[in-house]
Amino acid sequence: MSDLMLKLRNLKVVFPAQEGIIKAVEGIDLDIGKGECVALVGESGCGKSVTSLAIMKLLNSPPALVKVDEINLDGEELKNHSDAKMQELRGKTLSMIFQDAMTALNPVMTIGRQIDEIYIRHNNYSKREARKLTIKALDLVGVPEAKSRANSFPHQLSGGMRQRVLIAMAFACMPKLIIADEPTTALDVTIQAQVLNVLSDMQKKHHVSLLLITHDLSVVANMADTIYVMYSGKIVETASKRELFTSPKHPYTEGLLGSVPRLSDSHHHFVQIPDAVPHPMFKPGGCYFHPRCSYCTEECKLKMPPLVKTADGSEYRCFHPLNLKGGHKDAK
Amino acid sequence: MPNEAKSIIMELEHLSVDFPVKGALPFQKKRRVQAVTDVSLKIESGETFGIVGESGCGKSTIANAMVGMIRPTEGKVIFKGQDLFALERKLFKEARRDMQMIFQDPFSSLNPRFNVYQIISEPMLIRGKSTPEEMKERVIELLRLVGLSDKDLYRHPSDFSGGQRQRIGIARAISLNPDFLICDEPVSALDVSVHAQILNLLMELQEKLQMTYVFISHNLAVVKNLCDHMIVMYLGKVMESGSTKAIYKNPLHPYTNALLTAVLDVDIDNQKERVILEGDIPSPIDPPKGCRFYQRCPMAMMGCKSIAAPLIEVEPGHFVSCHKVNGFPEPYANEENTRPLDPENE
Numbered sequence: 001m002s003d004l005m006l007k008l009r010n011l012k013v014v015f016p017a018q019e020g021i022i023k024a025v026e027g028i029d030l031d032i033g034k035g036e037c038v039a040l041v042g043e044s045g046c047g048k049s050v051t052s053l054a055i056m057k058l059l060n061s062p063p064a065l066v067k068v069d070e071i072n073l074d075g076e077e078l079k080n081h082s083d084a085k086m087q088e089l090r091g092k093t094l095s096m097i098f099q100d101a102m103t104a105l106n107p108v109m110t111i112g113r114q115i116d117e118i119y120i121r122h123n124n125y126s127k128r129e130a131r132k133l134t135i136k137a138l139d140l141v142g143v144p145e146a147k148s149r150a151n152s153f154p155h156q157l158s159g160g161m162r163q164r165v166l167i168a169m170a171f172a173c174m175p176k177l178i179i180a181d182e183p184t185t186a187l188d189v190t191i192q193a194q195v196l197n198v199l200s201d202m203q204k205k206h207h208v209s210l211l212l213i214t215h216d217l218s219v220v221a222n223m224a225d226t227i228y229v230m231y232s233g234k235i236v237e238t239a240s241k242r243e244l245f246t247s248p249k250h251p252y253t254e255g256l257l258g259s260v261p262r263l264s265d266s267h268h269h270f271v272q273i274p275d276a277v278p279h280p281m282f283k284p285g286g287c288y289f290h291p292r293c294s295y296c297t298e299e300c301k302l303k304m305p306p307l308v309k310t311a312d313g314s315e316y317r318c319f320h321p322l323n324l325k326g327g328h329k330d331a332k
Numbered sequence: 333m334p335n336e337a338k339s340i341i342m343e344l345e346h347l348s349v350d351f352p353v354k355g356a357l358p359f360q361k362k363r364r365v366q367a368v369t370d371v372s373l374k375i376e377s378g379e380t381f382g383i384v385g386e387s388g389c390g391k392s393t394i395a396n397a398m399v400g401m402i403r404p405t406e407g408k409v410i411f412k413g414q415d416l417f418a419l420e421r422k423l424f425k426e427a428r429r430d431m432q433m434i435f436q437d438p439f440s441s442l443n444p445r446f447n448v449y450q451i452i453s454e455p456m457l458i459r460g461k462s463t464p465e466e467m468k469e470r471v472i473e474l475l476r477l478v479g480l481s482d483k484d485l486y487r488h489p490s491d492f493s494g495g496q497r498q499r500i501g502i503a504r505a506i507s508l509n510p511d512f513l514i515c516d517e518p519v520s521a522l523d524v525s526v527h528a529q530i531l532n533l534l535m536e537l538q539e540k541l542q543m544t545y546v547f548i549s550h551n552l553a554v555v556k557n558l559c560d561h562m563i564v565m566y567l568g569k570v571m572e573s574g575s576t577k578a579i580y581k582n583p584l585h586p587y588t589n590a591l592l593t594a595v596l597d598v599d600i601d602n603q604k605e606r607v608i609l610e611g612d613i614p615s616p617i618d619p620p621k622g623c624r625f626y627q628r629c630p631m632a633m634m635g636c637k638s639i640a641a642p643l644i645e646v647e648p649g650h651f652v653s654c655h656k657v658n659g660f661p662e663p664y665a666n667e668e669n670t671r672p673l674d675p676e677n678e
Contacts, residue, residue, distance in 0.1 A: 045493065190590060193606060218597055222596060263552065273525050273528075
């Protein structure tokens with residue numbers, strides 16, 4: 001299929017530690033279509049950030065050991081690329097938006113200079129040309145008075161503005177793929193709505209593929225086309241947005257959906273998934289989710305369920321899927 | 333009013349808190365940040381009181397003033413009938429043991445070099461009234477109460493996940509049996525899936541230990557199910573206050589509306605029209621003279637710029653500070669003032 005922007009096959013990331021081996025990512029396949037927004041959802045510690053860093057080839061090895069069958073970016077195989085070659089690509093054909101804008105930006109450089117750098121490095125523009133483009137880029141993401149704001153330092157901007165600057169940097173060279181790692185987690189709700197709007201507009205306008213990484217399904221509901229749910233280093237469910245939100249198949253997805261507080265709720269209790277993600281060094285046998293799962297049976301404790309594909313293209317990793325057509329109805 | 337019968341545990345009377353800002357030049361006029369301006373509220377014993385607003389609106393300053401960590405510039409903090417800042421030092425300390433706080437970030441609010449036992453027993457150690465055996469027993473009891481086990485006693489914060497760390501923070505806060513607990517965004521640093529666990533734990537504890545909560549949050553979906561009364565703050569002032577039911581049923585202030593629509597929903601068939609506020613919260617140094625919200629308000633009128641909006645009761649117990657809702661006070665109610673604000677002429 002040539003309409004795929006990113007084709008990731010069988011990604012494995014392992015961190016050897018003194019006490020044992022931490023399996024952060026255990027064989028992940030990921031497809032991102034051109035102009036598509038794909039979300040990777042999971043709790044902290046499930047390996048979603050490691051996946052994104054592995055795609056960018058930003059994981060240092062050692063300590064990380066990365067094994068992958070294929071990282072194909074628009075027909076270009078990145079697997080064997082050297083560091084120097086990756087540096088050419090990063091920022092130009094694939095770029096990243098980080099979670100915490102304050103730590104992602106250089107505190108002793110004006111934001112203008114930080115964005116200029118991208119144009120100078122990748123397109124050989126002169127300083128003056130670069131600054132012109134920088135101001136244009138800042139304008140595009142809705143930074144008011146872009147010309148004077150370009151001369152301010154990161155600490156002089158508010159959280160929402162800093163996140164906009166990061167978005168401007170990511171889109172600077174109009175890359176083919178952008179990875180946004182929890183772009184709004186550190187922000188207030190009203191600012192979160194603004195930033196998501198900017199990100200979504202930019203993505204649609206420039207037809208860029210976006211990999212959105214988050215733990216909050218409500219963020220995804222507005223943006224993503226396809227959603228991958230990840231748990232403890234494995235994909236547990238893949239589906240289109242509508243499919244996933246209306247009929248989740250994996251109990252974990254159902255739990256994640258239920259745990260989002262809603263305005264329409266009126267009961268005096270919050271739906272919760274018990275316990276926490278297992279420590280990556282001490283994962284339980286069988287299905288990794290079984291200790292937290294209310295549908296768990298003996299079979300789940302012994303065997304890891306395979307990823308099953310349904311007719312409509314969605315996938316799930318569970319012996320007792322919910323909401324299957326013709327199967328048993330959702331417990332709710 | 334029927335709520336006369338209930339006792340008021342915490343009362344703020346016209347509380348204002350200013351912070352001086354250093355001028356850039358030695359003889360420059362000293363400016364002040366008005367973190368909180370003229371906030372009055374009453375919290376009933378046993379209820380959960382919500383304070384809602386964006387960062388920088390003064391929520392945390394109010395919380396800090398309530399527990400006596402910040403001295404208010406004006407106004408009073410009255411805890412259990414006593415003016416907190418008029419108390420003698422000894423009595424002040426006594427009063428403060430009944431109020432505790434849960435902090436936002438469980439990664440920075442626990443000492444990384446202490447083990448769990450040291451963290452949770454520290455308040456008891458400072459009070460110095462229990463023997464080591466009693467303390468250990470109590471710490472184990474507290475750990476069980478918050479859903480951890482005595483196996484965790486000598487582990488360090490770095491061994492725990494965010495949710496578990498927040499549980500440790502909660503255990504520490506309730507170690508001295510406080511009856512007034514301030515939760516300053518207790519879940520916003522955690523994963524969404526863990527939110528529910530911590531919130532349910534807090535509600536459970538409230539029932540068991542009969543505590544009064546002040547719950548600070550910017551997520552209105554959480555506040556709705558948790559709080560009995562709430563205030564919505566913007567830039568140091570109360571925009572809307574009342575019972576949670578009344579506010580959710582009939583949100584009157586444009587800012588409350590904006591906050592409500594900013595809550596993201598997972599119901600994809602029912603995506604509502606969202607009011608997205610332009611711009612950021614302005615600097616609390618030299619705040620706008622009129623309504624503090626006028627720069628971002630989608631319904632702002634010319635008069636909002638210069639005429640302060642008083643907090644007026646629109647239905648019993650439901651107060652709103654907005655000219656659009658209340659109309660301008662008498663001398664200003666003219667056509668000029670009610671003209672929509674033109675952003676160009678600002």
